[in-house]
Amino acid sequence: xAVPKRKMSRSNTRSRRANWKATPTTLTTCPRCNAxxxxxxxxxxxxTYNGRQYAExxxxxxxx
Amino acid sequence: MPTPTKGPRVGGGPAHERxxxxxLATALFENDRITTTEAKAKxxxxxxxxxxxxxxxGDLAARRRVLAVVRDKGAVHRLFAEIAPDMAQRxxxxxxxxxxxxxxxxxxxxxxxELVREPLSAKKATVKEAEAATKRAAKDAAAAPAEAAPAxxxxxxxxxxxxxxxDAQADAPAVDLPEGAAPATTDGSAPEGYTVxxxxxxxxxxxxxxxxxxxxxxxxxxxxxxxAEAAGFTKAGAKD
Ligand SMILES: [Zn+2]
Numbered sequence: 001x002a003v004p005k006r007k008m009s010r011s012n013t014r015s016r017r018a019n020w021k022a023t024p025t026t027l028t029t030c031p032r033c034n035a036x037x038x039x040x041x042x043x044x045x046x047x048t049y050n051g052r053q054y055a056e057x058x059x060x061x062x063x064x
Numbered sequence: 065m066p067t068p069t070k071g072p073r074v075g076g077g078p079a080h081e082r083x084x085x086x087x088l089a090t091a092l093f094e095n096d097r098i099t100t101t102e103a104k105a106k107x108x109x110x111x112x113x114x115x116x117x118x119x120x121x122g123d124l125a126a127r128r129r130v131l132a133v134v135r136d137k138g139a140v141h142r143l144f145a146e147i148a149p150d151m152a153q154r155x156x157x158x159x160x161x162x163x164x165x166x167x168x169x170x171x172x173x174x175x176x177x178e179l180v181r182e183p184l185s186a187k188k189a190t191v192k193e194a195e196a197a198t199k200r201a202a203k204d205a206a207a208a209p210a211e212a213a214p215a216x217x218x219x220x221x222x223x224x225x226x227x228x229x230x231d232a233q234a235d236a237p238a239v240d241l242p243e244g245a246a247p248a249t250t251d252g253s254a255p256e257g258y259t260v261x262x263x264x265x266x267x268x269x270x271x272x273x274x275x276x277x278x279x280x281x282x283x284x285x286x287x288x289x290x291x292a293e294a295a296g297f298t299k300a301g302a303k304d
Contacts, residue, residue, distance in 0.1 A: 042176075
């Protein structure tokens with residue numbers, strides 16, 4: 001089995017990890033209730049998408 | 065080499081995958097709508113639509129082919145007796161997937177997949193009506209080019225030319241000018257007296273106090289909301 005020959009330096013490890021970046025979630029406002037919501041996903045506040053109602057989409061602040 | 069199945073694999077093996085998909089199809093035909101993960105919903109859609117096509121055919125051979133996937137005779141009966149007649153007018157697109165955000169716990173993206181059982185006519189009729197109204201308005205605008213007086217001369221000339229060729233169904237990239245509207249100026253500012261922005265592709269208009277007014281690039285300008293309504297535009301955000 002192929003194994004690393006040398007211990008990876010802290011510098012190399014850290015420079016690799018420095019490129020793991022989070023990106024902010026794109027948000028739009030719901031046309032029905034003006035709450036922020038992700039595009040192409042039913043509104044987590046009122047559950048509407050494209051004029052239709054999806055109760056399954058509704059989330060309280062305790063559910064992610 | 066056969067074309068590989070589109071979408072992600074589900075389950076622990078081919079037999080497990082067939083079982084999962086047939087169970088999902090059975091649940092969908094029993095309940096009309098089910099909540100599942102996006103990946104499973106996307107795999108279920110082509111299978112369910114194919115089964116509905118069999119159900120629309122309605123003969124014994126078709127029923128037996130559906131029974132090979134959906135083992136539940138009650139679900140198959142419901143599919144052939146209740147669901148298939150509702151789909152008679154529809155040419156495909158029998159199911160609809162709506163994303164509903166991630167699940168708590170494993171953060172899996174979830175979706176609702178549902179049978180589209182509402183009649184086809186209502187919405188399609190309004191769309192056709194709107195298209196006809198736009199065409200009529202375009203013809204009126206061509207008949208009375210003085211309507212677009214505040215516009216600059218070259219734009220008006222181009223619009224008139226396009227209105228002339230629209231009879232020949234030419235694929236003009238720009239849209240015809242509705243009645244009571246002024247075309248957009250090159251610098252994006254409002255023509256004198258025109259305050260309401262119109263979006264040509266979405267057929268929505270935006271009033272100055274609207275939510276999306278600032279971010280909207282106006283293809284048309286209207287003097288008032290009534291003018292925009294008369295030209296076949298609807299108020300932005302007033303979908304339901
Ligand atoms: Zn909402």
